[in-house]
Amino acid sequence: MTKKSKQRDAIIKCLSNRTDHPTAETIYKELKTECPSISLGTVYRNLNQLAAWNTIQKIALGFGPDRFDPNSTPHAHFYCSKCGSVSDIMFDDANILELAKKNFSGQIEGHLSVYYGLCESCLKLSFK
Amino acid sequence: MTKKSKQRDAIIKCLSNRTDHPTAETIYKELKTECPSISLGTVYRNLNQLAAWNTIQKIALGFGPDRFDPNSTPHAHFYCSKCGSVSDIMFDDANILELAKKNFSGQIEGHLSVYYGLCESCLKLSFK
DNA sequence: CTTATTGCAAAAGGTTTGCAACCGA
DNA sequence: TCGGTTGCAAACCTTTTGCAATAAG
Numbered sequence: 001m002t003k004k005s006k007q008r009d010a011i012i013k014c015l016s017n018r019t020d021h022p023t024a025e026t027i028y029k030e031l032k033t034e035c036p037s038i039s040l041g042t043v044y045r046n047l048n049q050l051a052a053w054n055t056i057q058k059i060a061l062g063f064g065p066d067r068f069d070p071n072s073t074p075h076a077h078f079y080c081s082k083c084g085s086v087s088d089i090m091f092d093d094a095n096i097l098e099l100a101k102k103n104f105s106g107q108i109e110g111h112l113s114v115y116y117g118l119c120e121s122c123l124k125l126s127f128k
Numbered sequence: 129m130t131k132k133s134k135q136r137d138a139i140i141k142c143l144s145n146r147t148d149h150p151t152a153e154t155i156y157k158e159l160k161t162e163c164p165s166i167s168l169g170t171v172y173r174n175l176n177q178l179a180a181w182n183t184i185q186k187i188a189l190g191f192g193p194d195r196f197d198p199n200s201t202p203h204a205h206f207y208c209s210k211c212g213s214v215s216d217i218m219f220d221d222a223n224i225l226e227l228a229k230k231n232f233s234g235q236i237e238g239h240l241s242v243y244y245g246l247c248e249s250c251l252k253l254s255f256k
Numbered sequence: 257c258t259t260a261t262t263g264c265a266a267a268a269g270g271t272t273t274g275c276a277a278c279c280g281a
Numbered sequence: 282t283c284g285g286t287t288g289c290a291a292a293c294c295t296t297t298t299g300c301a302a303t304a305a306g
Contacts, residue, residue, distance in 0.1 A: 003280050003285050024271085039288045044271060046286090060190030062240050065270060078232055091231040096224055100243055103219040104206055109245035112190050115228055117237035131260050131305045152296085167263045172296060174261090193295060 021067040021086040080119035149195040208247035
């Protein structure tokens with residue numbers, strides 16, 4: 001049986017208000033002001049729990065700390081190698097999964113997909 | 129100027145003889161018999177160097193230790209969530225990159241792509 | 257002789273975990 | 282009261298790094 005907790009609620013609220021796919025540490029620091037007793041371990045524990053419940057999504061970039069996304073629908077992400085920002089790339093995965101399945105003899109259940117390069121604003125800056 | 133080293137050659141040879149995308153630790157243990165003085169730090173240093181030279185490829189799965197692939201051509205990988213094996217999925221990335229570019233306003237330079245599920249042999253076992 | 261490379265061990269970075277205290281049902 | 286949740290700190294896992302010694306050119 002799962003009980004409600006002030007900390008978990010605060011974590012969900014904080015994550016839902018953001019579109020920047022923050023790290024556990026970022027969330028921890030933000031919550032520290034409104035809930036000074038919270039600990040980093042609790043943030044990690046709750047984020048993992050929420051991800052296991054498929055309420056949120058954990059995004060591994062392949063380097064550095066994991067990011068978290070309040071949108072648990074499977075979608076690809078983009079990492080800007082200049083400013084470090086992470087954003088969504090929304091498009092239908094179906095064709096991609098089809099293509100992958102055609103080329104693989106096992107059973108594909110999911111896909112971690114991270115594109116990298118220059119985000120829109122860094123791209124603009126590089127032309128100045 | 130880059131000098132040749134017995135250790136680096138042994139690492140390349142070891143990796144080239146494998147198709148299982150080993151971790152640095154696995155390579156280290158295998159080399160330990162033929163070259164007992166080698167250290168894990170040296171294995172990491174060389175693998176990173178070779179990846180930077182684009183001689184090999186470093187594969188981040190998003191969890192656990194990184195894997196290494198003697199094939200530096202960009203291609204997707206598959207991780208079996210049952211047996212932990214990593215294998216290649218070869219197919220043309222071009223359409224996928226096209227699709228991603230259409231849906232993103234920045235400049236995409238590369239793509240980390242890891243599928244997961246059951247590999248062929250684990251799939252067979254699950255029907256027994 | 258010069259300097260890239262090594263082995264070693266310590267440190268870094270990110271995350272998990274054990275445990276006693278706490279709090280919600 | 283019962284057991285899920287917390288805060289804390291220590292442990293963990295993987296990888297990087299500083300440094301003196303070694304070896305390639």
